[in-house]
């Protein structure tokens with residue numbers, strides 16, 4: 794059984810989509826084992842998004858991710874890391890398929906509702922980053 798770090802981004806909460814998204818995760822058979830509403834700051838975002846911190850869209854990403862609270866979660870289930878990425882859909886607006894969370898609800902590449910760890914290694918790092926030991 795795998796654990797992955799999932800985060801509902803500020804637009805998901807502002808648009809009232811948290812229930813719908815959590816419902817999809819639960820219907821898939823995954824379980825929420827931790828959950829916390831929190832505000833992020835620029836320091837944690839620079840760490841979390843270190844791989845894209847030098848991109849031109851980074852300031853826009855920080856403004857978006859600090860525009861309201863996020864819902865940080867640990868989601869557990871068989872093959873949950875890859876499985877959650879499939880439920881989420883593609884990063885790029887226009888590539889996310891209907892039936893996925895981003896494909897059904899996201900309208901831009903930046904404001905894409907949800908984050909999910911992309912490997913076992915990053916899942917462990919991100920769970921520690923957002924929930925501690």
Ligand code: ATP
Pocket residue numbers: 842845850854883884902903904905907908909910911
């Ligand atoms: P996440 O890490 O949030 O799950 P991801 O792994 O699908 O998303 P990353 O490449 O890690 O995508 O990018 C992190 C976030 O930065 C994206 O979810 C999106 O909000 C934003 N982002 C990524 N690429 C772009 C882009 N080309 N233009 C604008 N925003 C972008």
Ligand code: MG
Pocket residue numbers: 911
């Ligand atoms: Mg990513």
